[in-house]
Amino acid sequence: MTSGTTRTHLVWDWNGTLLDDTHAVIQATNAAFAEVELAPITLEQYREMYTIPIPRFYERFLGRLPTEAEWERMDGIFHRYYAEQRVACGLTAGVEELLHQWQRAGRSQSLLSMYGHEQLVPVVRGYGIEPRFVRVEGRTGPSGGSKALHMERHFEALAGVDGIAPENSVVIGDAVDDAVAAAHVGARAVLYTGGSHSRSSLEGAGVPVVDSLGEAVALAETFAA
Numbered sequence: 001m002t003s004g005t006t007r008t009h010l011v012w013d014w015n016g017t018l019l020d021d022t023h024a025v026i027q028a029t030n031a032a033f034a035e036v037e038l039a040p041i042t043l044e045q046y047r048e049m050y051t052i053p054i055p056r057f058y059e060r061f062l063g064r065l066p067t068e069a070e071w072e073r074m075d076g077i078f079h080r081y082y083a084e085q086r087v088a089c090g091l092t093a094g095v096e097e098l099l100h101q102w103q104r105a106g107r108s109q110s111l112l113s114m115y116g117h118e119q120l121v122p123v124v125r126g127y128g129i130e131p132r133f134v135r136v137e138g139r140t141g142p143s144g145g146s147k148a149l150h151m152e153r154h155f156e157a158l159a160g161v162d163g164i165a166p167e168n169s170v171v172i173g174d175a176v177d178d179a180v181a182a183a184h185v186g187a188r189a190v191l192y193t194g195g196s197h198s199r200s201s202l203e204g205a206g207v208p209v210v211d212s213l214g215e216a217v218a219l220a221e222t223f224a225a
Helices: 020-035 043-049 056-061 066-084 096-102 117-126 148-158 175-186 197-204 215-224
Strands: 009-012 109-116 135-139 169-173 188-192
Touching: 009 148, 020 043, 020 056, 020 066, 020 117, 043 056, 056 066, 096 109, 096 215, 109 117, 109 148, 135 148, 135 197, 148 175, 169 175, 169 215, 188 197, 188 215
Parallel strands: 009 109, 009 169, 109 135, 169 188
Antiparallel strands: none
């Protein structure tokens, strides 16, 4: 890809990236931890320890993998508490203008989240930004796993939209798993420090790490395949 010939497509993450919901996630995590009598954790602890798949994250505090029954209870409690807390969350500062500018410049963007698809679509619509995306897609199937196969299916669906291909795309997210999913399909990635991971954790992914979404977009504009 060279500038002016192929336009870069952005694939945005939702939780912790476009949506500033990390504190809601911490509260929901602590509610899940209480179910197995684990002490509450801080934002800093969460960012240092967070990993995918999520049962492995819980293992770091529990000292063992949760049983299937424990995982199901913890996951259910997490999502119930998160749904209650999410309503008070806003978009990350500057997001609306970034999305508008990218679209106005004639470039495409999509949203891929590990938040359940049936919950995601009305939530995104409620924030008034759905028209900015050529596709909004959430997780289907069980929660707690990696984004890689979801990213693969996302690009299969995007293939018929103006020739969008992974090699001309940049994934912007807040988790190492976003970089893993991008690499799985052959896309670039930029990771944002405002969400689920500490900067040191993100830097281990071997992709650019930025402190604002504005920086992420500016960097994405410079990439050439």
